Amino acid sequence: MGGCVSSPAAPGVVVTDADREKHRQAEKALKEAKARLASQVKVLLLGSGDSGKSTILKQMRVIHKLPFSAQEIESYRQLVFDNLTGTKQVLDAMPDMELEPSAELTEKGWIQMIEDARDIRDGEPFPPEFKEVLVGVWNDPPVKQAYERGNEAALPENLVYYFGAIERLFEPTYTPTEQDIIHSRARTIELQKLHLDHEMLMVDVGGQKSERRKWIHCFQDVTSILFLVSLSGYDQCLVEDKDANQMQDAMTIWDSICHSQWFKQTSIILFLNKNDLFEKKIATSDIRTFFPDFEGEAGDVKAGRDYFKKRFARLAQKAGRQKEREIYIHITTATDTAMLRVVMAAVEGAWFECMN
Numbered sequence: 001m002g003g004c005v006s007s008p009a010a011p012g013v014v015v016t017d018a019d020r021e022k023h024r025q026a027e028k029a030l031k032e033a034k035a036r037l038a039s040q041v042k043v044l045l046l047g048s049g050d051s052g053k054s055t056i057l058k059q060m061r062v063i064h065k066l067p068f069s070a071q072e073i074e075s076y077r078q079l080v081f082d083n084l085t086g087t088k089q090v091l092d093a094m095p096d097m098e099l100e101p102s103a104e105l106t107e108k109g110w111i112q113m114i115e116d117a118r119d120i121r122d123g124e125p126f127p128p129e130f131k132e133v134l135v136g137v138w139n140d141p142p143v144k145q146a147y148e149r150g151n152e153a154a155l156p157e158n159l160v161y162y163f164g165a166i167e168r169l170f171e172p173t174y175t176p177t178e179q180d181i182i183h184s185r186a187r188t189i190e191l192q193k194l195h196l197d198h199e200m201l202m203v204d205v206g207g208q209k210s211e212r213r214k215w216i217h218c219f220q221d222v223t224s225i226l227f228l229v230s231l232s233g234y235d236q237c238l239v240e241d242k243d244a245n246q247m248q249d250a251m252t253i254w255d256s257i258c259h260s261q262w263f264k265q266t267s268i269i270l271f272l273n274k275n276d277l278f279e280k281k282i283a284t285s286d287i288r289t290f291f292p293d294f295e296g297e298a299g300d301v302k303a304g305r306d307y308f309k310k311r312f313a314r315l316a317q318k319a320g321r322q323k324e325r326e327i328y329i330h331i332t333t334a335t336d337t338a339m340l341r342v343v344m345a346a347v348e349g350a351w352f353e354c355m356n
Helices: 017-040 054-064 070-084 087-093 103-107 108-115 131-136 140-147 159-163 178-182 209-218 231-235 247-257 275-281 301-317 337-356
Strands: 039-045 192-194 200-204 224-230 267-273 325-329
Touching: 017 231, 039 231, 039 247, 039 337, 054 178, 054 200, 070 178, 070 337, 087 108, 087 131, 087 140, 103 108, 108 131, 131 140, 131 337, 140 224, 159 178, 159 267, 224 231, 224 301, 231 247, 231 275, 231 301, 247 267, 247 301, 267 301, 267 337, 275 301, 301 325, 325 337
Parallel strands: 039 200, 039 224, 224 267, 267 325
Antiparallel strands: 192 200
16 A cells, blocks of 8 residues: 555556556656655754754855855845844833933934834845934944843844944845855744755754744654754843743753653754853853852853753753763854854764764
């Protein structure tokens, strides 16, 4: 049932040699497809929202020299403008912080312009009138103060990158660079698949709580899990829940994944990601405020990293399964292509070794 098998021709039907050859070729193609599927490395990217999973997927395309199509590049160009006008998220967060923009921004109508910003169309340059508005709002001291408290409202972390390149972005002939694409942010609400040379399939699923019910549909035949955690999320709320801590949420998911019956024999690799942001943040945000059992000195980057490595390692091993598999932990910055190229070379080598 369901297989491709040779069977006698029906009465009155003439089967020619050409028909038999087509049948043999079809069976051969099916066997080859099954063999490729059996030897394919399937990697599932998991983690809470804003941990960097989609960035890893984009980096893998760059590392493996899989170019973005013209339509994809155009979509990313429009997304960059959307991310820039995402400054409205900072403005929306200000009342809860008991802050408000300088009065002159409202008087000039700049706040309203950003609030009413529309998506740009295919081929449409960034509206030039927005450059002065965006820069003016971004440089407003109360807005800066709100952005510095971004952990309280899960504000977008890529604004610093884009505002640092604002002149280039507003050139009429602007086309996104690879780094512009890598820094772009869009919530993942659909399954994203990346095929690499027929040997590897990477699957990215949305990390927000509302998307996690879809995860189970991806669990079958997984070779390895690449689990991402934002190191800089130790003092940050979730995008979808301002009362929840991003790092605590990641630990909860990690614990359930490590001890799931689905993944008893599955290799798991942990990326403690956004190390660059972590190193900057820890100078002014004490880990002990959010994790009272942290015993390192305030501002000690190495002690902070070691603390979270140990927390995640303990969660993975508490059921005594460390004898069945090892958990590999890497410190990463997903937006750093050169660093990720080195890390992923080692990780991919381990994945293919598991299949042999």
